[in-house]
Amino acid sequence: MITIDKLKKNFGEKVAVDIEHYEINQGDMLGLVGNNGAGKTTLFRLMLDLLKADDGKVIINDIDVSQSEDWKAFTGAFIDDGFLIDYLTPEEYFYFIGKMYGLKKEEVDERLVPFERFMNGEVIGNKKLIRNYSAGNKQKIGIISAMLHYPQLLILDEPFNFLDPSSQSIIKHLLKKYNEEHQATVIISSHNLNHTVDVCPRIALLEYGIIIRDIINEDNSAETELEAYFNVEE
Numbered sequence: 745m746i747t748i749d750k751l752k753k754n755f756g757e758k759v760a761v762d763i764e765h766y767e768i769n770q771g772d773m774l775g776l777v778g779n780n781g782a783g784k785t786t787l788f789r790l791m792l793d794l795l796k797a798d799d800g801k802v803i804i805n806d807i808d809v810s811q812s813e814d815w816k817a818f819t820g821a822f823i824d825d826g827f828l829i830d831y832l833t834p835e836e837y838f839y840f841i842g843k844m845y846g847l848k849k850e851e852v853d854e855r856l857v858p859f860e861r862f863m864n865g866e867v868i869g870n871k872k873l874i875r876n877y878s879a880g881n882k883q884k885i886g887i888i889s890a891m892l893h894y895p896q897l898l899i900l901d902e903p904f905n906f907l908d909p910s911s912q913s914i915i916k917h918l919l920k921k922y923n924e925e926h927q928a929t930v931i932i933s934s935h936n937l938n939h940t941v942d943v944c945p946r947i948a949l950l951e952y953g954i955i956i957r958d959i960i961n962e963d964n965s966a967e968t969e970l971e972a973y974f975n976v977e978e
């Protein structure tokens with residue numbers, strides 16, 4: 745589904761991404777891990793054509809993301825709250841996103857139902873503008889809006905950030921279910937090793953912009969290797 749080829753992005757002297765070749769298959773649930781500054785967000789931005797690569801390309805379903813807009817129809821992403829529209833209420837924002845993908849209001853309402861526990865009564869029905877929501881609730885609004893049109897490819901940067909423990913657990917289950925039920929490709933980045941090994945059967949470890957390990961994770965088998973890499977004390 746995704747081919748990353750000779751992809752390079754530098755910021756001045758700093759190498760942010762330098763990936764010779766990497767393939768992500770349709771239906772993969774991939775976790776991207778790495779220390780601060782390893783290049784996770786930059787890689788996502790390149791995949792979503794939010795940044796221009798210095799060299800190389802990202803191909804999604806035979807489409808070079810920098811050459812055509814066609815990949816946008818089947819891609820959903822939430823990188824940061826810059827994706828949100830502050831002066832709308834969450835409902836207005838969800839309907840707006842739905843409209844972009846040809847969804848009627850009733851369809852949007854139906855698709856919000858599985859997120860009810862995740863929203864915990866705080867996201868809709870409050871007539872509150874997105875700008876007045878907490879960081880955790882903004883994160884929830886962003887994740888839900890990225891999933892509303894049932895994208896074949898879902899990219900989420902740090903989806904567990906700002907969420908309380910019970911919301912983290914709920915979104916883990918929702919993402920796993922989404923990946924299985926829609927055979928969607930789901931790519932998340934996270935600093936939370938436990939969550940990553942819980943939900944991702946494949947994990948890419950990024951160091952100074954390079955994918956240094958491509959780990960198959962069965963029944964949390966990657967946990968020891970990742971803990972050793974990150975030097976996590978018992």
Ligand SMILES: Nc1ncnc2c1ncn2[C@@H]1O[C@H](COP(=O)(O)OP(=O)(O)OP(=O)(O)O)[C@@H](O)[C@H]1O
Pocket residue numbers: 755758759760778779780781782783784785786787
């Ligand atoms: N707009 C920018 N201008 C200059 N340098 C940048 C810019 N964006 C990223 N960088 C640099 O590129 C490198 C990769 O950053 P990136 O944000 O992609 O890492 P990350 O793995 O997402 O980090 P974190 O875990 O801290 O979110 C870092 O050294 C960062 O300082």
